[in-house]
Structures are given as structure tokens and as C-alpha cells.
Amino acid sequence: MSDFRVGYIYSLAPIHCGGEGDLGNILEIAREVHTNFPYIPGSSLRGTLRDEVKLMDETAVNTLFGKELDKEGQMGVHQVWFGDARLLWVPMRTMSNNGKDVFSWVSCHSLIRDHAIIAQQNAVIFPNEAVGNSAGTYLIADAQIQVDQMSDEQKKATALAGTWPNSLITAVKPTWEKNRIVLPDADFQVLMEHSLWTQIRNKIQDETKGANQAGSAEVFWTDVCIPRDTIFYFSWGYSLLKEKPVTLEQHQLLMKVLQGLFQVGGQANVGRGWVQGWTNNAVSPSQIKVGV
Numbered sequence: 001m002s003d004f005r006v007g008y009i010y011s012l013a014p015i016h017c018g019g020e021g022d023l024g025n026i027l028e029i030a031r032e033v034h035t036n037f038p039y040i041p042g043s044s045l046r047g048t049l050r051d052e053v054k055l056m057d058e059t060a061v062n063t064l065f066g067k068e069l070d071k072e073g074q075m076g077v078h079q080v081w082f083g084d085a086r087l088l089w090v091p092m093r094t095m096s097n098n099g100k101d102v103f104s105w106v107s108c109h110s111l112i113r114d115h116a117i118i119a120q121q122n123a124v125i126f127p128n129e130a131v132g133n134s135a136g137t138y139l140i141a142d143a144q145i146q147v148d149q150m151s152d153e154q155k156k157a158t159a160l161a162g163t164w165p166n167s168l169i170t171a172v173k174p175t176w177e178k179n180r181i182v183l184p185d186a187d188f189q190v191l192m193e194h195s196l197w198t199q200i201r202n203k204i205q206d207e208t209k210g211a212n213q214a215g216s217a218e219v220f221w222t223d224v225c226i227p228r229d230t231i232f233y234f235s236w237g238y239s240l241l242k243e244k245p246v247t248l249e250q251h252q253l254l255m256k257v258l259q260g261l262f263q264v265g266g267q268a269n270v271g272r273g274w275v276q277g278w279t280n281n282a283v284s285p286s287q288i289k290v291g292v
Helices: 042-056 058-065 109-118 152-157 172-178 185-195 248-258
Strands: 005-011 080-082 085-095 101-108 136-140 143-149 180-183 197-204 217-225 231-238 261-263 274-279
Touching (some): 042 058, 042 080, 042 248, 058 248, 085 109, 085 185, 101 109, 101 136, 101 185, 109 185, 143 180, 143 185, 172 180, 180 185
Parallel strands (some): 101 180
Antiparallel strands (some): 085 101, 085 136, 085 231, 136 143, 197 217, 261 274
């Protein structure tokens, strides 16, 4: 029998998971077809966690994730699965009505609703206007937004399941609890056009190619990334085999990786993709009823 859990990722650096096609010199990122929101594909997340576990125990990685495809075309059966990591809260520097800079996290109705379903929390109806922890008039991406006060029920609906990791609970969590804004989907869609992290890269000519070209830019391209301080959520769980199920030690090894620091996406050589992970349920699979 499978079990169902929720995991979270907090980005400590910009994340670049490559999309299916680039736009000229713009290195695009993976986006959901139905929303166009950036996301981390479950295959990327699974591959990263698999590699981390493999570094510590090759027997455990084959039990958890299954053996990789061999020359005979045979693969092992996985006992842990991971879904896509979706946006939940995106950081945004704003300016409040008193001219003071405020660092806020922004989400939208559909993301809050979908997370509530996955986390098995009560969902509430949000009005067709912005609501937040602190009411007021905000300037976001050159737009003025009037933010009303969130109700207690709406605050509960935006809560994360489980317990934050120690590395975030004292510094990040208190700020997040005070500075959240939930927008209607259409407004959030517009906002996403201004909130992604971009950087222009230049490739400098080799000095050996001639004095006239030395030091000139040969080509340039723009990296598009999901910004640091973004909070994602993803579904995951165990689907245990009747014979040789995941052991307590193997589960603990996975938890050490899943609730620690790891890297997702590309451009690791320039420090992209480092995240802090955690989950709402770290119970051993030995307490899960084994399937047939």
C-alpha cells in the first residue's frame, strides 16, 4: 500500500531547470503547460536525491529508487516516488504606502488551493482581490496593489504542513509569517513576468585569436532562474514491496538527504540550485502496511 506525504524546498540560490526550448539567446526554464509557472520536474528532484543517496550507500539507493537500466534492458522497482515541485511562495521586494521597503512572499489562489489539497488541509475561498498579513497599499513591479487583511481562516489555509527545519525556523519563518500576500491568479500571472531571476552572461574572446578581437564579447546569453528564497511543495511517498521492503536504516538515510541541503537543476558549477528540504512526515516505512 502506498503512502502520501508532502515535502518542501526553500531555495538558497537561483534554480535553473532547463525548459524544452530556448528563445534565441535566452536560456529558458521548465514551465507548467497549464499555468506557465516555473517548476522543478519530479524527475529532476528524484535524480538529485538518488545521486545523493548513492554517494552514501549503493545498496540503499537500489532498494529505494530501483536499479538503473542495465545493458540487458532490466530495471529495478522503486519503493519511493516524487512528484513535481511546484511554486508556493515567491519572494518579492515591495514598497509599502509609507515608503518603506518590505520583503514579502507572494502566492495566488490556485497555488494555495492545490497545496491545501495535497497537504490535506481545509481550503477556504479567497476574495477576488489581494489579501495579506499586513493590510495597506503596496507598490509591486511598478503596480499599485491594495491589500486587505487576511482572516484567521485564510491564514490557516496558507500554513505549511509539518515543522520547519531548524536552519529556517528562527530566521526565515518569523519573517514569512508577517509578510505574505495572496493575489488573484491573473494578477500573480502578471507578477511572475517581473519576479524571475535573470543574469546576462558574456563569453570573452580568447586573446590568442588576435589583438583586434582580444577581450571582446563573442556571444552573450541570458539565464532565467527561479529566485532564491522561493518556497516549493511536492508530493512524495513510499510504495513498499512485499519482499525486501525499505528498512529503517534506509529510510533514515533518505530522510538525512531529503531534510538537508542538496542541489537541483543545472549550472551547479556556478552555485545554482542549492536548496534546504524538509517534509511533513518523517515516519519510518516500517509503520506502513506492506502492499501485495
